[in-house]
Amino acid sequence: MASSDTNQTPNAFQAFLGNWRQNIIYIGFVAIFLIFAFTLNDKGFLNPNNLLNIVRQTAMIAVMAIAMTFVLSAGEIDLSVGAVAGLASVTVAMAISFAGPVAGIFAGLATGIAIGMFNGWLTTKVGIPSFLTTLAMMGIAKGIAMWVSDTSAVPILSQDYAWWFGGGSIGPIPVLLFWMLILGVIGQVVLRRTSFGRRVLATGGGEQAASYSGINTAKIKFRVLVISSTAAALAGMLYAGRLQSGRFQLGEGDELSVIAAAVLGGTSLFGGKGTVIGTIVGALMIGLINNGLILMGLEFSQQLIARGGIIILAVALSQKRS
Amino acid sequence: MSAVAVRMTGISKNFGGVRALENVDFEVMAGEVHALLGGNGAGKSTILKVLNGVHEPSAGTIEVAGVPLTTHTPEASRAAGIAMNYQEMSLIPTLTVAQNVFLTREAMSGGLINDKEAERKAAELFAMLEVDVDPRAIVGDLGAGQKQLTEIVKAISQDARILVLDEPSTALAVSDVDRLFTFLRKLKAQGVAIIYVSHRMDEIARIADRATILRDGKHVTTANIADLPIDLMIEHIVGKRSLGLADVKRSDAVRGEIALELRNVSGRNKPDNVSLTIHKGEVVGLAGLLGSGRTSLAKLIAGIEPVASGEILIKGKPVHIRRTGDAIAAGVALVPEARATQGIIPTHSVADNMTLAVLDDLSKAGFVNAAKVRATTDAQIERLSIKTASRDHAVSTLSGGNQQKVVIGKWLAADLDVLVLDEPTAGIDIGSKSEIIKLVRDLAAGGKAILMISSELSELLTACDRIVVMADGRAYDDFPRAALDDPTDTNTDTAHRLQIAEKNLQIAIQEALTPGQEVSHGQQ
Structure with missing residues (x-):
């Protein structure tokens, strides 16, 4: 909230600590980073390449989580993001092979927009809760992706596309980092500084009061669901570029990491409260944990257990006690 | 007269420094319909909550059928036979009438719930009380009148001897009210004491035997209905109130278009x-x-x-x-009735709430101008003298009166x-x-x-x-x-x-x- 943007005053640091539950994500991020830095230094944790790898692995989650922050802030949820990313990776790859990279970009984004509009229509006009609409859409999107690709990977031969969308780097800095940062800045500004962002927060914070104040809350919900699907499609395009192919498995299961990133960052599952910066740090923290656990030499099964435990701990600490 | 069902003696209740009830005596006989009357803030709902065990009295005693009530919890009151009718709220709409009536006391056979048996028992109960409700009907499909009757039958089936009805006719059609009254007379004949709260004095004149009138937390009178013509009731209810409103100056309005x-x-x-x-x-x-x-x-x-x-x-x-x-x-702007859900977004700041209706006026190309938001908010805080620690504090931290001013300010900002x-x-x-x-x-x-x-x-x-x-x-x-x-x-x-x-x-x-x-x- 407001306290986190006012770091100039001498008391800001004290206020930051006083609000520690709200800022647990930042404290936790630093703490985990420091722990890994000391314990895993000999295994190359602090190696710049390793740190950039964390960014590469987290960028797609972060892109989807930025949009998810809007969805959750409006009091809705989108469970279809992972499957939409997979579908978009396939449509973009197929369109590139037929008609080139520009057509591919259009096809990928159109996939996201179309699914988002359908989700939004079902949620706001037909009146099915977004939890169910997007749960059903998760299966539909995955099914379509499997069907059109015949369950096989679709290669992307355009090197330009692969460079821009996830594969390239400028010097040592991966292009993915720029995608994450640029979309993060846009997301933060839109949520905090535009009338649309205010209306999103108002819709989730008190739908009736918002509607009584003249806000068309159905329109707001429709829009956040379109934004979420579009961002999911973009994440799928980044996956496709990085791996130079589209496949239906890309993004599978990401919805849980995406929602976890947003909630870890301080966005409320019940609406009305959201922060894009927190979400990005939340996504990075999940990436950090994954990376650290791998470097520790844990088996995949152990990683899953440890990651789940850390997320539960962080969210539990951030809850207000009544 | 028959036995005393409830005797409340010298009941006082303070909330912080506010005295909601002051030394009130209230007595209801078995087999009577006793109307409880009073204006807003007279203490009706407080005394009912004391009776119900929701509030503990600051002073005074309660006797139910001669036995003092020593613990003041809803459970203890229910065990003593006091039932409050919460306007359909205790019914689960997706269950049947019989399932609702016997909720938590289901008829069992062989460790499993026996719905047939419950329906049979409910039908028996309804037949005895001459209530025309189908025990197998889903509660959500019933009309308001039938729901109300079901609710009361449920209370009676739990051996309630004292029934509190708070504005029971509000949601009912005229024919349903007649049916309700017939039913209440039947219960009365069986010795149930009924406390009837209503603002409709025509109904009270029809159904009640006696009435107690409260004003400003004090007992005004208890009398037979026959001795209380409606204009006298109103006089007792209105009384001379110290409202602090008298100093609001009224000048004749200058009527415009x-x-x-x-x-x-x-x-x-x-x-x-x-x-x-x-x-x-x-x-x-x-x-x-x-x-x-x-x-x-x-x-x-x-x-x-x-x-x-x-x-x-x-x-x-x-x-x-x-x-x-x-x-x-x-x-046209509406300052709605339910402030907490319709008027404000409690967790959001005063400024965010105040500018919700005028976001477009304070924005340029979609970007909200923070300086204009501050100016607009501060202007309303100043104009309405809203007491808040700052414009960035959550509205939930304000007092009720100041929250309402925020809602009004939201619309004044929209002009x-x-x-x-x-x-x-x-x-x-x-x-x-x-x-x-x-x-x-x-x-x-x-x-x-x-x-x-x-x-x-x-x-x-x-x-x-x-x-x-x-x-x-x-x-x-x-x-x-x-x-x-x-x-x-x-x-x-x-x-x-x-x-x-x-x-x-x-x-x-x-x-x-x-x-x-x-x-x-x-x-x-």
Whole structure:
């Protein structure tokens, strides 16, 4: 909230600590980073390449989580993001092979927009809760992706596309980092500084009061669901570029990491409260944990257990006690 | 007379420094319907909550059938045989009538629930009480009247000997009320003590045997209904109240052009064929009981409920209001009844709440201008003297009165011509109440047209230039405020004059409930 943007005053640091539950994500991020830095230094944790790898692995989650922050802030949820990313990776790859990279970009984004509009229509006009609409859409999107690709990977031969969308780097800095940062800045500004962002927060914070104040809350919900699907499609395009192919498995299961990133960052599952910066740090923290656990030499099964435990701990600490 | 069912002696209840009940005696006999009467804040609901075990009395004793009640919890009260009817709230709509009646006490056979047995027992119970409800029906499919009967039967089946009914007829059609009364007489004959709370004095005259009247947390009188003609009841209820409203100055409004005009406006259910005009500079009050259609009318004007027929004109021009945005664009704002859910977003800051309706005016190319938000918020905080630690504090940290000012400020910032206020002083302390009433007068003096709903008649009488009485969705009388004063009375004491006017308005409200019939002035 407001306290986190006012770091100039001498008391800001004290206020930051006083609000520690709200800022647990930042404290936790630093703490985990420091722990890994000391314990895993000999295994190359602090190696710049390793740190950039964390960014590469987290960028797609972060892109989807930025949009998810809007969805959750409006009091809705989108469970279809992972499957939409997979579908978009396939449509973009197929369109590139037929008609080139520009057509591919259009096809990928159109996939996201179309699914988002359908989700939004079902949620706001037909009146099915977004939890169910997007749960059903998760299966539909995955099914379509499997069907059109015949369950096989679709290669992307355009090197330009692969460079821009996830594969390239400028010097040592991966292009993915720029995608994450640029979309993060846009997301933060839109949520905090535009009338649309205010209306999103108002819709989730008190739908009736918002509607009584003249806000068309159905329109707001429709829009956040379109934004979420579009961002999911973009994440799928980044996956496709990085791996130079589209496949239906890309993004599978990401919805849980995406929602976890947003909630870890301080966005409320019940609406009305959201922060894009927190979400990005939340996504990075999940990436950090994954990376650290791998470097520790844990088996995949152990990683899953440890990651789940850390997320539960962080969210539990951030809850207000009544 | 039969045995005493409940005897409450010397009951006092303090909330912090506020004394809600002061040394009240209340006694109900087995086999009687006892009406409990009083205006808003008289202490009716407090004494019922004490009886119910929700509140512990600060002083006094409760005896149920001669046995003192020592623990004050809802469980203890229920065990003692006291049941409160919570207007359908204890019924689960997706279960059947029988399943509801025996919820947590299901008939079992072989460790499994036996619904057939429950239905048989329920049918028996209904037959005995002569209630016509199908035990196999799903509660959600029942009408309001049948739900109410089910609720009462459920309480009776749990051996309730004292039944508390709080405004039981509000949601009922006339035929359902008749059925309810027949049923209550039956229960009475079986020795059940019934405490009946209602603002409808015609009903009380029909069903009650005795009445107890409370005012300002004190016991005023207990008498047989035969000795309490309606005008005497009203006199006891109104009494001389120390409201702190008397010092609100009333000057005659300077009426401007017509701001809002309703022509034969009806909603889907309520209101029913209402015509009304409000001029700029004028405060028009809507008086009436719960369910009279006042709130529906307000919602319809604000675009929350649809207009079924009729015409709404703003400044002489017909407008089509389909959603709140249309109403706001046409210049109408609603300060809604349920402040916490409809008025404010509690966890958001004062500034965010205050600017919610004017975001577009404070934005350029979609970007909210933070400086303008601060200026707008500060202007309203200053204008309405809102007490808040800062504009960035969550609205939930403010007092009720200041929260309401934030809602009003939200609409003042939008600078609309017509303000509809639905119970603007509900849940607000007395000091803030008179502040809000003063504010309403000031806004009218500044040229706004105001429609105000309040269940506190003294507030309507203080704030309004005209008062329209509503009942059953229809608008009845339209009194200029002065018409409610007694012209022959030369007493200049404002509190006294307010009391007379309140009594006259009460009589008008009761008369509207039974059109064509005069309220009896004297012995029945």
